[in-house]
Amino acid sequence: MERLKQAIRERGNVLSSEVLKVDTFLNHQVDVELMGAVGEEFARLFKDDGVTKVLTIESSGIAPSFMAATNLNTPLIFARKKKSLTMNENVYVSQVYSFTKRETNDITVSKDFITAEDTVLIIDDFLANGQAALGLIDIVNQAGAKVAGLGIVIEKSFQDGRKRLEEEGYRIESLARIHELEAGRVTFIDELVTNNN
Amino acid sequence: MERLKQAIRERGNVLSSEVLKVDTFLNHQVDVELMGAVGEEFARLFKDDGVTKVLTIESSGIAPSFMAATNLNTPLIFARKKKSLTMNENVYVSQVYSFTKRETNDITVSKDFITAEDTVLIIDDFLANGQAALGLIDIVNQAGAKVAGLGIVIEKSFQDGRKRLEEEGYRIESLARIHELEAGRVTFIDELVTNNN
Structure with a gap:
């Protein structure tokens, strides 16, 4: 998605070879017009897949999922x-380790909202090691529901999340795929292809 | 907002005289069509107030703010x-006590995103004791920016949040104002007025 890649180039901040900060338009300040377009693109990509629920994870997944x-x-x-006091024990639980925050969180979804009849599109802001995606897939599986696929805003293709998910047979649609973060610069996978031509 | 009140009546769950659970359409599962209409209503109410930024608090504030x-x-x-590892120290901080979760959180906003030139519309899912609203106002004040007002999805009018904010001169637009939660039933303020006529 060209507009998204442009935002990453111009408004992203490469903190290291592993960390891209995008709090100018995605996970702190939100460019709602761009995230609206991102959500519309996910909806277009999965429009024929019988999706009955969109599932994401708080907080950064909410904005790109809204228009989807x-x-x-x-x-x-x-x-x-984590569980809130007003959420009872009627929940699916999975564990997700965050490399960025260096902590493990229980992620929970009420059993009221995903059932065996559902076909679920999973959306997340980043795909890196695939921890969050695997946790969300685990929850859909606990419900006996079907995973339509994964919609990812930014994929760090130099980490192994995509490989893990593809090995398990899941469809992944990433709107920006990053080959490398180096010296403050972002290289996208499709730029590599262009260079080879 | 009639559609919102209908959703609260039909899909809300009165857990006690103080607690209304709305995780069927607002803060766990999101009725995006309804929350889109809520956001549009906030935008309509504040369209002439020179708003330059919309400010909310993760996670439940994001969906009703998106279309605003x-x-x-x-x-x-x-x-x-709480601060994430990729957020540096360039932040405004305020403290918010949550009666629901019985814990105090630091809430933070990067100094990059609110400046003295901004006019800020604050949106939140609930107004009860006003703790979250006061924390967000504190952050806008730290930035030297102007508060356009507060857009609240559900106001628990039997708690003192509105009174506190009005005493400080802030404009509050609540789309559903609850007079009472009792015996599993919700009574809205404007229903009282109707009964008196």
Whole structure:
């Protein structure tokens, strides 16, 4: 998605060879026009897949999922990173390790909202090691529901998340795939292809 | 907002005289169509107030804010409840006590995203004791920016949040104002007025 790649280039901040900060438009300040377009693109990519629920994880997944669920005409569910006092024990639980935050969180989804009849599109802001995606897939599997696929805003293709998910047979649609972060610069996978031509 | 009140009546769950659970359409599963309409209503109410930023707090504030920021043509900023490792120290901080979760959180907003030139619309899912609202106002004040007002999805009018904010001169637009939660039933303020006529 060219507009997204442009935002990453111009408004992203490469902190190291592993860390890209995008809090100018995605996970702190949100460019709602761009995230709306991102959500519409996910909806377009999965429009023929019988999606009945969109599932993401708080907080950064919510904005890019909003227009996806709107255009697919489904509810949006965001997994909680820890249980709140008003959530009872009627939940699916999975564990997710965050390399960025160096902590393990229980993620929970109420059993009321995903059932065996559902076909679930999973959306997340980043795909790196695949921890969050695997946790969300685990929850869909616990519900006996079907995973339509994964919609990822930014994929760090130099980490092994995509490989793990593909090995398990899941479809992944990433709107920006990063080959390398180096010397403050982002190289996308499709730029490599262009260079080879 | 009649559609919102209908959703609260039909899909809300009164857990006690103080606690209304709305995780069927607002803060776990999101009815994106309804939350889109909520956001559009906030945008309509504040369209003439020169809003340059919409500010909310993760996670439940994000969905009802998305279309508000979209229609006001502004960025959306969500305050973080704790600092992440990729956020540096360039932040405004305020403290918010959550009666529901019985814990105090630091909420933080990067200094990059609110400046003295901004006019900020603050949106939140609930107004009860006003703790979160006061924390967000504190952050806008630290930035030297102007508060356009507060857009609240559900106000628990039997708690003192509105009174505190009005005493400080802030404009509050609540789309559903609850007079009482009792015996599993919700009574809205404007139903009382109707009964008196």
